[in-house]
Amino acid sequence: MATQPPTSEPTTPKFTARLHSPQLPRWVPWALVAGAVAVGLALHLMVGWGWALTIVACWLGYVVVLVAVSGRVEGRRKAKDRLATSLVTTAFVLALLPLGSLLWQVVSNGLPAINSSFLNSSMRNVVGEGGGIFHALWGTLIVTSLAALMSIPIGLATGIYLVEYGNGRMARWITFLVDVMTGIPSIVAGLFAYALFVIFFGEGVRMGFGGAVALSVLMIPLVVRSTEEMLKLVPNELREASYALGVPKWRTIVKVVLPTAIAGIITGITIAIARVIGETAPLLIICGATDSVNFNPFDGRMMTLPVYIYSQYKNPGFPPEFGIERAWGAALVLTVIVMALNLVARLISYYFSPKTKA
Amino acid sequence: MAKSIDVSDLDIYYGDFLAVEGVTIPIAARSVTAFIGPSGCGKSTFLRSLNRMHEVIPGARVEGKILIDGADLYDPDVDPVEVRRQIGMVFQRPNPFPTMSIAENVLAGMRLNSRKLKKTEASEIVESSLRRANLWNEVKDRLTKPGSSLSGGQQQRLCIARAIAVQPQVLLMDEPCSALDPISTTAIEDLIHELREDYTIVIVTHNMQQAARVSETTAFFNLAGVGRPGHLIEYGPTTKIFTTPENPATEAYISGRFG
Amino acid sequence: MTSHAVEGTHRPPRSVGDRVFPALVTAAGAVILVTLAGVALFLTYEGLPALTAKAADIPGADSFAAYVWPLLYGTLLASVLALLFAVPVSIGVALFISHFAPRRLASSLGYLVDLLAAVPSIIYGLWGIFFLAPRLVPLYDWLAGHLSWIPFFAGPASVTGRTILTAGFVLGVMVLPIMTSICREIFLQTPRLHEEAALALGATRWEMIRMTVFPYGRSGIVSGAMLALGRALGETIAVATILSVSNVVSLNLISSTNPGTIAANIALKFPEASGIEVNILIATGLVLFIVTFLVNFLARAIVGRRAEFSGAN
Ligand SMILES: Nc1ncnc2c1ncn2[C@@H]1O[C@H](COP(=O)(O)OP(=O)(O)OP(=O)(O)O)[C@@H](O)[C@H]1O
Ligand SMILES: [Mg+2]
Numbered sequence: 001m002a003t004q005p006p007t008s009e010p011t012t013p014k015f016t017a018r019l020h021s022p023q024l025p026r027w028v029p030w031a032l033v034a035g036a037v038a039v040g041l042a043l044h045l046m047v048g049w050g051w052a053l054t055i056v057a058c059w060l061g062y063v064v065v066l067v068a069v070s071g072r073v074e075g076r077r078k079a080k081d082r083l084a085t086s087l088v089t090t091a092f093v094l095a096l097l098p099l100g101s102l103l104w105q106v107v108s109n110g111l112p113a114i115n116s117s118f119l120n121s122s123m124r125n126v127v128g129e130g131g132g133i134f135h136a137l138w139g140t141l142i143v144t145s146l147a148a149l150m151s152i153p154i155g156l157a158t159g160i161y162l163v164e165y166g167n168g169r170m171a172r173w174i175t176f177l178v179d180v181m182t183g184i185p186s187i188v189a190g191l192f193a194y195a196l197f198v199i200f201f202g203e204g205v206r207m208g209f210g211g212a213v214a215l216s217v218l219m220i221p222l223v224v225r226s227t228e229e230m231l232k233l234v235p236n237e238l239r240e241a242s243y244a245l246g247v248p249k250w251r252t253i254v255k256v257v258l259p260t261a262i263a264g265i266i267t268g269i270t271i272a273i274a275r276v277i278g279e280t281a282p283l284l285i286i287c288g289a290t291d292s293v294n295f296n297p298f299d300g301r302m303m304t305l306p307v308y309i310y311s312q313y314k315n316p317g318f319p320p321e322f323g324i325e326r327a328w329g330a331a332l333v334l335t336v337i338v339m340a341l342n343l344v345a346r347l348i349s350y351y352f353s354p355k356t357k358a
Numbered sequence: 359m360a361k362s363i364d365v366s367d368l369d370i371y372y373g374d375f376l377a378v379e380g381v382t383i384p385i386a387a388r389s390v391t392a393f394i395g396p397s398g399c400g401k402s403t404f405l406r407s408l409n410r411m412h413e414v415i416p417g418a419r420v421e422g423k424i425l426i427d428g429a430d431l432y433d434p435d436v437d438p439v440e441v442r443r444q445i446g447m448v449f450q451r452p453n454p455f456p457t458m459s460i461a462e463n464v465l466a467g468m469r470l471n472s473r474k475l476k477k478t479e480a481s482e483i484v485e486s487s488l489r490r491a492n493l494w495n496e497v498k499d500r501l502t503k504p505g506s507s508l509s510g511g512q513q514q515r516l517c518i519a520r521a522i523a524v525q526p527q528v529l530l531m532d533e534p535c536s537a538l539d540p541i542s543t544t545a546i547e548d549l550i551h552e553l554r555e556d557y558t559i560v561i562v563t564h565n566m567q568q569a570a571r572v573s574e575t576t577a578f579f580n581l582a583g584v585g586r587p588g589h590l591i592e593y594g595p596t597t598k599i600f601t602t603p604e605n606p607a608t609e610a611y612i613s614g615r616f617g
Numbered sequence: 618m619t620s621h622a623v624e625g626t627h628r629p630p631r632s633v634g635d636r637v638f639p640a641l642v643t644a645a646g647a648v649i650l651v652t653l654a655g656v657a658l659f660l661t662y663e664g665l666p667a668l669t670a671k672a673a674d675i676p677g678a679d680s681f682a683a684y685v686w687p688l689l690y691g692t693l694l695a696s697v698l699a700l701l702f703a704v705p706v707s708i709g710v711a712l713f714i715s716h717f718a719p720r721r722l723a724s725s726l727g728y729l730v731d732l733l734a735a736v737p738s739i740i741y742g743l744w745g746i747f748f749l750a751p752r753l754v755p756l757y758d759w760l761a762g763h764l765s766w767i768p769f770f771a772g773p774a775s776v777t778g779r780t781i782l783t784a785g786f787v788l789g790v791m792v793l794p795i796m797t798s799i800c801r802e803i804f805l806q807t808p809r810l811h812e813e814a815a816l817a818l819g820a821t822r823w824e825m826i827r828m829t830v831f832p833y834g835r836s837g838i839v840s841g842a843m844l845a846l847g848r849a850l851g852e853t854i855a856v857a858t859i860l861s862v863s864n865v866v867s868l869n870l871i872s873s874t875n876p877g878t879i880a881a882n883i884a885l886k887f888p889e890a891s892g893i894e895v896n897i898l899i900a901t902g903l904v905l906f907i908v909t910f911l912v913n914f915l916a917r918a919i920v921g922r923r924a925e926f927s928g929a930n
Pocket of ligand 2: 401402403532
């Protein structure tokens with residue numbers, strides 16, 4: 001890139017000459033990468049540096065050399081651009097490292113624990129080896145289903161209210177409060193459920209249904225938001241087309257607007273379920289922990305997967321390695337469930353969105 | 359079954375903004391009336407007040423009187439939903455329901471109102487409506503395909519079929535051809551010619567040749583300036599409006615476009 | 618002349634459905650109002666006894682304020698550390714996705730970052746305690762050995778790695794996706810015209826970003842950071858798993874005596890708590906609620922919600 005604006009050049013030949021500012025050949029960065037890798041291997045194998053140190057050092061070396069060379073050949077501005085590009089790319093890699101290492105840890109530590117008895121037995125009378133997540137799977141299923149059962153109708157209806165009917169003070173308040181709800185820390189939702197249930201059931205209450213209430217507090221705003229967003233995407237023209245056919249407003253909403261937006265809404269709901277299914281803190285407060293199967297959400301403690309992981313880690317039993325292994329095994333199961341839900345959500349929005357105008 | 363419309367001294371508001379002022383016009387049954395005028399003068403607004411679509415917009419209201427075959431359209435006891443069943447509307451941009459097939463789109467007016475239809479009855483309605491909309495031959499083999507898979511012109515004719523399937527008495531059209539190519543436009547103009555036998559048709563158009571071709575009566579709207587309300591300047595037989603208009607503004611508008 | 622004001626003064630006759638349906642959806646909205654009022658009310662009701670509790674009843678402190686202060690300090694410290702990690706990285710990631718990565722890849726890369734948000738916090742906890750913490754010990758040793766004149770690294774370094782710095786780092790990873798997605802959205806909204814104007818002046822890509830993307834997205838970055846802060850403040854179980862808590866107020870980031878956080882403290886104590894202790898924990902929860910509310914409120918105030926009706930037409 002020219003350091004002076006080309007217009008200040010007096011003659012035409014010089015102007016064209018200026019269009020070819022010095023530029024690093026394309027292979028230079030790649031050659032530098034190769035060099036850095038080679039130096040890194042040497043440092044690691046021959047000098048005996050640890051992996052982490054080697055990688056950090058080589059990366060630093062790569063960036064410094066690249067910027068220096070670029071500054072020499074291409075000028076300061078280009079060098080800065082290259083520096084920024086390197087940093088931004090680094091940030092991206094840096095963000096993905098934890099994800100990769102985390103998934104790897106979960107799979108490699110969790111896989112050995114998984115077998116049919118792990119999935120089919122509870123922790124009743126288990127001290128060391130054995131035991132499983134049967135009771136926790138059921139607990140998670142029951143609590144999450146109840147939460148979904150409460151949140152979906154309320155969230156959906158509120159979203160409809162806000163987009164189709166809401167104007168005026170009440171709608172503004174609800175919008176504001178949904179924002180507030182989005183920010184409620186999950187542990188506070190658990191405390192809320194406890195504070196509510198303690199009034200009816202007395203001190204120390206633990207109950208699966210309470211967990212469902214706590215999760216609903218977290219889930220409702222997610223459902224409202226995604227419903228709102230999807231309904232707003234439905235073009236007004238469709239509503240008007242329906243009104244013009246003499247269709248009442250509520251039927252227009254139920255039969256035209258909702259079907260058009262339904263794929264997006266279901267995607268949002270699925271993601272919301274995936275979000276709350278991994279919640280630990282509120283369930284620890286109000287569902288508590290237990291070693292036995294409990295199918296009744298209105299009576300007593302109920303184990304759930306996240307709390308199971310936490311309590312296996314906290315009280316691994318004796319000898320402790322079995323408890324830790326069970327924690328990883330349950331973590332793998334929970335991760336698979338959450339990822340599967342996310343995948344399903346993607347697929348729904350990909351395949352079932354209405355094909356609107358070309 | 360067509361009905362006549364009598365508008366007297368109608369003011370139309372968006373909130374506090376007076377968009378159209380003092381419109382008085384009779385619209386005869388079984389005729390085609392064209393509304394012309396510059397952009398923003400309130401043609402669409404006026405058209406939408408004729409089937410109470412105007413009040414769908416929050417804060418929108420009208421003052422004045424509209425009589426449909428002598429009955430007050432804005433009487434407090436009139437259900438706007440019922441009105442719209444009898445006064446159909448076709449919009450500027452084709453808007454078939456994307457979740458429905460072609461056949462379902464035609465039947466939408468009935469299905470959405472939960473009218474029970476026998477299968478034979480339903481397919482009869484589909485066929486006759488599509489035939490009247492000059493679309494049957496093009497789509498008869500793919501009635502179950504989504505309505506949005508059609509071309510723009512076909513979509514617009516599908517919307518017309520959808521509007522006439524509920525057998526309205528009046529058909530309002532807001533620039534139905536403005537998004538279409540000349541061939542589709544001709545098809546729709548032919549259609550309007552045929553429909554005039556049974557319907558009262560009001561059409562908004564920016565294309566003055568089109569107004570001249572399809573309408574018996576033409577009404578010219580104008581506005582004095584930005585932010586001022588639109589007015590009905592004059593109306594009369596189309597041939598008269600286009601040859602010897604009374605108002606100089608009409609003359610200027612028409613010659614500006616024709617000249 | 619007759620006048621019919623359609624809105625307001627007169628309600629036209631409506632079908633049964635058009636009366637019942639709006640009533641139903643409005644009721645659902647009302648449920649939300651009631652729920653939130655309930656959250657505030659019940660928490661206050663159950664938390665109030667803590668404020669008047671006798672000094673002897675409060676574990677390890679002689680007033681509620683003295684009890685909650687170290688926890689609040691730890692909460693803020695951990696969250697600020699989290700932001701220190703997350704803010705620069707997420708701005709970089711958002712830029713990478715919005716302006717550096719190939720267009721075709723951008724949305725899949727965004728999805729990859731969103732996956733980080735999908736991982737349950739308890740799993741971050743396991744990862745932090747079993748994988749990350751032990752691997753950070755050498756770093757802490759080095760810091761304590763060479764930089765101990767800085768109060769943050771005064772040492773002695775924790776031998777387990779279960780420090781507030783580790784907790785802050787894990788929190789940083791956890792809030793990264795939310796901040797990234799907000800920044801990404803804002804960056805993508807930079808008017809194309811501005812960007813092209815900058816490029817047409819001969820700016821390099823980085824100069825174009827400095828000239829157009831950052832000025833345009835500044836408020837978005839700030840509010841994204843605030844929302845991330847709100848998340849970090851309330852995060853419970855990862856911190857409860859990773860941190861070894863001893864309720865001190867200290868600047869030392871790498872020792873084994875760390876301040877706790879409000880949320881983690883509740884999670885650790887609540888299962889065994891009884892009597893007035895429960896009320897005290899609920900009261901701390903209320904404090905947490907108020908702090909996060911203020912932070913979130915500020916964040917929203919900065920961007921301002923787009924309220925317009927966005928259906929086409
Ligand atoms: N939803 C609305 N809210 C407020 N004002 C509106 C609304 N729709 C239209 N208007 C205003 O009412 C006036 C008339 O608009 P209208 O759409 O009826 O014009 P038109 O004659 O149909 O124009 P065009 O030929 O461009 O379609 C304009 O000043 C317009 O700005
Ligand atoms: Mg118009």
